[in-house]
Amino acid sequence: MSSSAEILSQAFTLGYTYTRSTGPIVGQFLTSLRARKMVGIKASDGKVLMPPVEFDPVSAAALSEFVDVADCGVVKTWCWVKQPRKAHPSDKPFAWAMILLDGADTPMLHWIDAGDEAAMSTGMRVKVRWAEETKGLMSDINGFVPEAAALLGELKPAASDEQITGMEAPIYLTYNFTAGKATARYLQSMKKGKLVGQRCPNCRNVYIPPRGSCAACGVPTEEEVTLGNKATVESFTIVYIPIPGNPIKPPYVIANLVLDGANLSFLHLLSECKNEDVRIGMRVEALWKPEEEWGYAMENIQYFKPIDEPDVPVDQIGKLIDEGR
Amino acid sequence: MAQLAAVVGVGQTKYKTKRKDVSIAGMVREAAVNALEDAGLTWNDIDAVIIGKAPDMFEGVIMPELYLTDALGCNGKPMLRVHTAGSVGGSTAIVAASYVQSGVFKRILTVSYEKQSESNAMWALSNPQPFSPHLNAGAGGYFAPIIREYMRRSNAPYDAGIKVAVKDRLHGAKNPLAHLQLPEITMKEVEDSPMLWEPLRFLEACPSSDGACAMIIANEELATKSPRKPAWIRGTAMRSEPTMYAGREQVSPQAGIDCAKDVYAQAGIHNPRKDLDCAEVYVPFSWYEPMWLENLGFAEKGKGWELTMDGSTSLIEGGDIPWNCSGGVLSSNPIGASGMIRFAEAAQQVRGEAGGHQVDGAKTALGHAYGGGAQFFSMWVVSSEKA
Numbered sequence: 257m258s259s260s261a262e263i264l265s266q267a268f269t270l271g272y273t274y275t276r277s278t279g280p281i282v283g284q285f286l287t288s289l290r291a292r293k294m295v296g297i298k299a300s301d302g303k304v305l306m307p308p309v310e311f312d313p314v315s316a317a318a319l320s321e322f323v324d325v326a327d328c329g330v331v332k333t334w335c336w337v338k339q340p341r342k343a344h345p346s347d348k349p350f351a352w353a354m355i356l357l358d359g360a361d362t363p364m365l366h367w368i369d370a371g372d373e374a375a376m377s378t379g380m381r382v383k384v385r386w387a388e389e390t391k392g393l394m395s396d397i398n399g400f401v402p403e404a405a406a407l408l409g410e411l412k413p414a415a416s417d418e419q420i421t422g423m424e425a426p427i428y429l430t431y432n433f434t435a436g437k438a439t440a441r442y443l444q445s446m447k448k449g450k451l452v453g454q455r456c457p458n459c460r461n462v463y464i465p466p467r468g469s470c471a472a473c474g475v476p477t478e479e480e481v482t483l484g485n486k487a488t489v490e491s492f493t494i495v496y497i498p499i500p501g502n503p504i505k506p507p508y509v510i511a512n513l514v515l516d517g518a519n520l521s522f523l524h525l526l527s528e529c530k531n532e533d534v535r536i537g538m539r540v541e542a543l544w545k546p547e548e549e550w551g552y553a554m555e556n557i558q559y560f561k562p563i564d565e566p567d568v569p570v571d572q573i574g575k576l577i578d579e580g581r
Numbered sequence: 582m583a584q585l586a587a588v589v590g591v592g593q594t595k596y597k598t599k600r601k602d603v604s605i606a607g608m609v610r611e612a613a614v615n616a617l618e619d620a621g622l623t624w625n626d627i628d629a630v631i632i633g634k635a636p637d638m639f640e641g642v643i644m645p646e647l648y649l650t651d652a653l654g655c656n657g658k659p660m661l662r663v664h665t666a667g668s669v670g671g672s673t674a675i676v677a678a679s680y681v682q683s684g685v686f687k688r689i690l691t692v693s694y695e696k697q698s699e700s701n702a703m704w705a706l707s708n709p710q711p712f713s714p715h716l717n718a719g720a721g722g723y724f725a726p727i728i729r730e731y732m733r734r735s736n737a738p739y740d741a742g743i744k745v746a747v748k749d750r751l752h753g754a755k756n757p758l759a760h761l762q763l764p765e766i767t768m769k770e771v772e773d774s775p776m777l778w779e780p781l782r783f784l785e786a787c788p789s790s791d792g793a794c795a796m797i798i799a800n801e802e803l804a805t806k807s808p809r810k811p812a813w814i815r816g817t818a819m820r821s822e823p824t825m826y827a828g829r830e831q832v833s834p835q836a837g838i839d840c841a842k843d844v845y846a847q848a849g850i851h852n853p854r855k856d857l858d859c860a861e862v863y864v865p866f867s868w869y870e871p872m873w874l875e876n877l878g879f880a881e882k883g884k885g886w887e888l889t890m891d892g893s894t895s896l897i898e899g900g901d902i903p904w905n906c907s908g909g910v911l912s913s914n915p916i917g918a919s920g921m922i923r924f925a926e927a928a929q930q931v932r933g934e935a936g937g938h939q940v941d942g943a944k945t946a947l948g949h950a951y952g953g954g955a956q957f958f959s960m961w962v963v964s965s966e967k968a
């Protein structure tokens with residue numbers, strides 16, 4: 257047994273298409289932006305908060321009195337971004353700044369297209385550069401520019417004057433996932449067409465896929481155990497809902513399967529049988545994909561299929577010794 | 582438990598598929614304001630805010646407790662967030678209660694919420710994982726095989742789940758806040774509804790709801806001065822266990838059994854079916870009623886379905902131990918709030934404030950929540966009497 261493992265890493269993107277209800281206050285702010293107007297809101301103490309918030313941060317009162325605010329103001333503080341990143345609003349160097357608009361009492365965060373860091377200073381006057389097309393988003397302000405700058409672009413009238421109540425807010429997280437030692441060892445075995453689990457030194461139970469520890473005993477697992485292709489159905493469900501991005505067509509059987517010699521089930525597809533014939537205790541076997549398609553993945557097993565062996569009594573499921581080894 | 586604590590205010594929103602008229606903050610605020618009004622209090626009377634929320638990935642708002650400080654009047658006050666998956670509403674209430682019982686704070690606002698219409702709860706629970714086939718299909722896909730194993734062991738009639746689905750919706754029709762309003766629902770309608778994760782049908786699963794639930798928890802001195810009847814917290818317990826290990830009992834998890842024993846011992850409950858007047862138990866899929874009846878000691882092993890089938894758990898059929906008179910999770914499921922709704926509805930029963938779904942003369946009630954792969958449990962017993 258070798259404890260060394262190749263480092264396995266995979267690029268991974270997790271994304272969800274969230275939506276947001278704006279509520280009446282943020283909705284009015286965005287509706288005004290789309291019409292190229294700036295509005296703030298009057299706080300309990302009479303100050304004008306910009307951008308408007310639903311609830312007073314000091315008194316907790318619900319706020320409702322909108323106040324028109326100018327689309328120009330003073331830079332209170334700023335920082336220069338020399339190398340803009342992909343998610344930034346500009347691909348040229350720019351400044352993030354806190355800008356106090358005329359008529360507001362609190363500064364708001366936005367970006368300034370000043371061309372050069374030398375053009376930036378605290379106290380400088382700036383004005384909004386409206387986007388050619390407005391959509392009711394913060395980006396309807398295509399940055400601020402020094403007040404003296406000439407603005408040329410043509411401004412199209414807003415496409416709609418309906419009150420904004422919601423917006424789309426998809427979020428995607430892209431990162432590299434690095435498999436841990438136990439998972440990497442397991443995936444390397446899968447690539448060679450072998451099912452290798454780990455045995456707990458304390459309770460002697462065998463886990464596949466291994467996690468490098470036994471959750472019941474709280475101890476690391478090191479000893480590797482090679483298992484065969486036969487398994488027993490511990491339980492199952494027939495799923496009538498498609499999985500996004502998965503070619504499996506419903507209804508399909510997802511079974512909790514325990515390999516002979518293992519003591520904990522994993523999920524896999526069950527096929528080559530009528531769904532209504534699947535039962536707890538049924539004997540099944542892994543159907544591997546052609547060897548040239550094997551990767552570092554459980555998907556090397558296409559699915560499990562029934563075999564002609566008597567059902568396992570329920571009290572023996574998860575306790576079978578792997579006789580093939 | 583050093584000091585007595587009680588629920589002195591409960592506030593809920595009307596549970597709906599979509600609350601498009603409010604932001605998350607506006608919705609959470611609504612429940613909090615309702616609780617303050619119920620308790621006859623203002624923001625200044627609150628010492629701390631304890632908030633509960635299901636996984637951040639549900640709505641994609643990371644650290645929502647920061648974003649909600651304005652809406653919940655937290656300026657200058659301690660704010661704390663609790664997170665135990667689906668049981669979070671229950672454990673949040675317990676954390677709030679324990680701060681009062683310990684004497685650290687005198688009066689706490691506790692609140693939990695979910696805006697499922699803005700989120701993607703089903704696939705946020707079953708997201709694709711690196712190096713793994715994407716085979717899990719929502720919470721129903723996870724729990725269906727466990728339900729199948731319960732059906733095998735108990736030899737329950739095939740329609741026990743259908744009965745629960747009807748019973749909880751008929752209860753929900755008596756609760757104006759319940760999301761699903763199905764006063765005409767029949768066994769046949771549930772049976773004919775589409776199969777999602779066999780053996781679970783569409784109408785045997787909880788809905789997706791928007792909503793929030795809040796409570797004010799106060800110490801003995803302040804609770805006694807409260808304008809409405811307090812619900813005295815007689816016991817609280819939480820337990821957890823790992824999701825996956827060899828030999829884990831998944832149908833009736835040990836953590837649930839232990840948690841119930843603990844909370845009953847604190848509250849002096851010897852026979853839950855006799856000593857409690859009603860229970861609000863986390864049943865997101867119909868079959869979890871008979872399963873939890875056994876896990877929580879209301880019925881012997883393998884016999885939970887008998888209480889369901891003979892109407893013992895039905896308010897409408899005059900059962901001796903009505904479960905989920907509010908309609909339960911099967912009628913309203915804003916996930917992060919669902920556990921707190923159970924705890925709050927138990928309190929409303931013993932305060933005599935449950936309205937159309939009130940159990941006559943209810944004195945002692947159980948609130949229960951579970952989460953994750955049925956591995957987080959939280960429970961409390963509340964009573965109209967201090968001891």
